[in-house]
Amino acid sequence: MEKSKDSLTKELVTTGALLTAFAPLERVKNLMQNQNAIIKLGRLSKPYNGICDCFATTIRHEGFFSLWRGNTAYLIAHLSVQSRKDIEWSRVGFVSFAAPQLLFYPFLYAGTRLSTDVKKTISYTVGNRQFNGVMMSSEKP
Template sequence: MKLLMQNQNAVIKSDRLLKPYNGIFNCFSTTIRKEGFFSLWRGNIALTIGHFSTKVIYFNSIHYAASHLDAWSLMRLLVFANATVVATPFLVYPFTYAGTRLATDVKTVGNMNNRQFNGYLISSEKP
């Protein structure tokens, strides 16, 4: 719902939504009424994979840096922590982007059974 509320202007511009939502409760009720209860979880798999990937990358790099104890261990730990913070968004961004696109993929206005994305494969033609 958060992503639908944040991106509703872009969804309206792409002619996939007729009018903006009046609030979060209107967004919930409209989505459940038109698309069903399980449509509330669209995009969560990609977002969850991205979130856990971030945690795994961060903790594994910190564990690796901390496991090699010597005179430079604190410096190595700081370098690994900063490198991880910088590199992780580049590695996880595709999952975040896919989750956002899937979450804001409402059924089209004219044909209520048509979505831009079907399953995990992206359709190459415009609806």
């Protein structure tokens, strides 16, 4: 059964709103999962003492709106894949499903890299992130 254009639009808007609403939890989850690597990179001075400490530290050092860092890349990837769910599973259907997966996986990767990119909390200096956005890096390797 084919969905109407209005129904698909409503579904995409709802999904986007939910992803944006839960973006702070996604960022904190990524920070908690990757804190050992962030410490090894010298961007975090000590491990987080839990979820509340991670929220508080992130807001204190980077600001409230940094909790949505990387959300745009996640939205692009998830909404693009979401809009392709109702395809028919044939050879053509498989190709039309697999192509967006391959094309938008880099956005998921970029979203994860952006969400785990914290300001250096050791020196407390402003503006020394590793990445500025999906396409730009602010530091030289």
